[in-house]
Amino acid sequence: MYNQKAIAAAFAAASADRSRALAVAIERKEQIEQQYPRMAAIARELSDIGASIAKTFYSQNPQQSVDALAVESLRLQEERKALLESLDLPQDYLEPQFYCKTCSDTGRVEGKLCNCIKQRAIDYSLEELARISPSERCSFENFDLAYYKNITDQSGKSVYEKAKANLEYLKAYSEDFSEHSKSLYLFGKTGLGKTHLTLAAAKAVIRKGYDVVYGMAGAVFADIEKEKFKSLEGKYTMQRLLEADLLILDDLGSEFQTSFSAAVAHNIIEGRLLAGKPVIITTNLDIDGIHSQYGERIASRIIGEYVPIKFEGNDVRQLRKFRY
Ligand SMILES: [Zn+2]
Structure with a gap:
């Protein structure tokens, strides 16, 4: 906490x-x-x-x-x-x-x-999150479902119901959050609101008093690399990533691919699993993509231990609204 x-x-x-x-x-x-x-x-x-x-x-x-x-x-x-x-x-x-x-x-x-310290700590954490993400624009309340009526899946059906279910799932997840909540795997194309809902969840979990670490996968891996090779302490040290109550790895797969980044992803996912602590991953990669980018072991961990939440939609002309 x-x-x-x-x-x-x-x-x-x-x-x-x-x-x-x-x-x-x-x-x-x-x-x-x-x-x-x-x-x-x-x-x-x-x-x-x-x-x-x-x-x-x-x-x-x-x-x-x-x-x-x-x-x-x-x-x-x-x-x-x-x-x-x-x-x-x-x-x-x-x-x-x-x-x-x-x-x-x-x-x-x-x-x-005293409660005032808890409140100040929550405010501080929310400000920190806002400094590195568009979190101030992202809440469950302003997740505009009407927008999804115009987005269709491969079969041409509106993805409204699916988006609504995702919103409700993330909302309930944050409300019931504990150190032992499940890990989530949010996947689907860019622009469908994965990061929006994840940041809304991050804020709700912070407000409950939990220690949340949020990072774009690229920034996280770059920091770990710094720590490893130059003994510099970045924002995201391995210790922080493993000890936080909730870790959010945003846009996994978008980082520059090296054998090192794959190894870090592996260490983070395995380490958190071992500690019994949840991770929320957002990514454009489906499970085959995870498999080819990070290998069999990570793919099977995600299949076995993460709750998959699919963001559907193909209508790229509509994808302007959620660039985050
Ligand atoms: Zn006080």
């Missing part, structure tokens, strides 16, 4: 917010005390009371002393309240205004991650 980099970024952002809130509170206090010396006096008296309460422990009648101090403290707080009111300022004007009231921007509540 949760990408560690995203969690670190979330804590950094919360910490910056906390510092800012504290600084603003100090600034406000100084300003108001300078303008209204009585405010400064109240603050001093309240702090003295705090010190006195600690000392009552040694007094003859601790309870009586504490009660008296409490009354005095209450009176001072009321006076401060009235003063702020007379200045048209909110009651909490002198308190730090934290972004998250639950954890005061510390990021933790009773030792556990």
